[in-house]
Amino acid sequence: MDFRELLILAKANHPKAIESLLTMYRPLLMKEAVVNGIFDEDLFQELCIVFLRCVRNFQM
Structure with missing residues (x-):
């Protein structure tokens, strides 16, 4: 499945597609959640x- 298909399914609230996108972007999200060298869970x-x-509102 390519990224476009994954995005379409996630926009339609398909749980596996949403999980796949979150898994794909997790490292970036975790990196951006570090403040002053400390991971901020909130x-x-x-x-x-x-x-x-953003995924849900993305215009294709």
Whole structure:
């Protein structure tokens, strides 16, 4: 399955597609959740929520 198909399925709330996208972007989200060398779990959760909102609203 290519990225476009995965994105279409995630936009349609397909759980496996959403999980795949989160897994794919997890390293970046974790990296961005580090503040002053400390992992901020709350920030990570907020970043995941924003990421999923962006996926849902992405115009193709």
